[in-house]
Amino acid sequence: MNRALSRLYFGLIAAVLLAPLIVVAGVSLNERKRLLFPPQGFSLQWYGELFQDASWQNAVTNSLSIAALAALAACSIALPIAYALWRYRLFYARLLYGFGIAPFILPPVITALGYLIFWTQTGFYGQFWAVVVSHGIFLVTLPLITISLGFETIDPAYTEAAATMGADERTVFRTVILPMVLPYIVSGYAFAFVISLNEYIIAYMVAGFTVETLPIKVFNALRYGYTPVMAAVSVVFIGVSFAIFGLVAKFGDLPKLLGAWSPREE
């Protein structure tokens, strides 16, 4: 494609992708409790309300703690599978890998309904921990992919050297392998964290009426009465995503994490 043409195309795509973000940011600054764009007046009170109002505060706490714990659970399940797949090449490890990827590829409404039924049957429907576990399993895919990539980058010469010097498997794992895959674990955690923070349907089906997360609260506000606080929440969410992905890119190789192959380094 022509360079000027592709610049124009990039500009158009960027404009369309940005448009809703700009509108939401603008709406969040309205002085009165009305949906106006461009905003009338200037006020940061809706951001203040987000951090003071008890019910929004509660949703923030729920979302952050669910995301933090679910991402931890996802990594804890993904790491042994990725390790076993790399170290032993077992068919069984490949099977578990497939299970780990499946819920993320299929329409999430299926997973959501599965959990609704499962938690109802086991008597944990509507509980905080049910949401954590459901998100944890649903998001295993992300750390599984990044950590597997991490293992692929390890030069076998290192583990060999450690083994010839007398280190047993556990020591090799702790002193050689773990430090090398740690950046990939961290980025897997970051991806899972951000997606959990924004996930709606599973959280809604598992505990939508008892554990209110931010997306659920925003959706309820959307249906049952507008408040500019929801625009303020959206802006904060976008800021958090930018910060986390920015950090991943700063400390990791983002193109590689996303599947770019040849190391065409400049």
Add this chain to the structure above:
Amino acid sequence: MSSIDRMPGRTGHRRALLVLAYPSVMLGIFLVLPFCILVALSFYYRVPGGTYEPAFVLDNFANLAKAFFVNNTVHTLSVAGIVAVLAVALAFPFTYRLTRLPRRKQIPWLIFVLVVLALSEVIIGFSWSVLLSRTAGVSNIPVWLGLMDRPMSFTPSGTAMLLGLTYLAFPYTVLVLYPPLSRLDPSLAEAARTMGASPVRAFFTMIVPVSRPAILAALIMVFVFTLGAFVIPQVLGRPQHWTLAVHITDQALARANVPMAAAMSLALLAASLLLIAVTVAIGKSRRAVP
């Protein structure tokens, strides 16, 4: 590989199984078991009034053949198809050009795409409903310029829903296309150029045809992704635009007909699996024929 690395034999296997014990238990209890219960429940008998009891009846699947569900399935599949085509058509040239940039310049774009990808469906639905609304939407621009008398609302409507879904699918499509396109040999386009093709022509006669398997795979992935959309059809569409995902939730929560919802989601699952199997088969045949 070294002698200790990837050591087969009994000790190696035993250790591997030890390592895999915890993930097996977690995935077994919290992934495989819920799925089995879902399958079982789709055969349960629904007691009118909201409960269900164990049985082996095919009523729920028979209900799937009713006009309402058939029409809705056709509607859902067409919506997902249109969105998949739009998203891939828009994302392909974008992703191709992105992969041709130096890596350092790709990073800000990738961060941006990831941020949009992470946006909750709820936030996308909300922001587009603002953008298309009468009071705060795009129609205020022509009014301000004096081209229109009064602002108008474009939402809720089928078009608004398609727009929102395409927006939702776009970053996902970019990330699905990114790995295969970044592996395209840069000499391909150069060869076409030296033979006298203009850049645009080289793109359509060279890059698009060699990427056909990647395009097909992306179409199917985006199709399945869109099948799961749940919030946007409700926020930007009218009830007649609702997709299967909305109706499944509606059956389960509002109508308290869990067995019916289970049967519907299994039908959705079967359709998705079938399409993924096609994708995998295409991927395999691509590898077989160089």
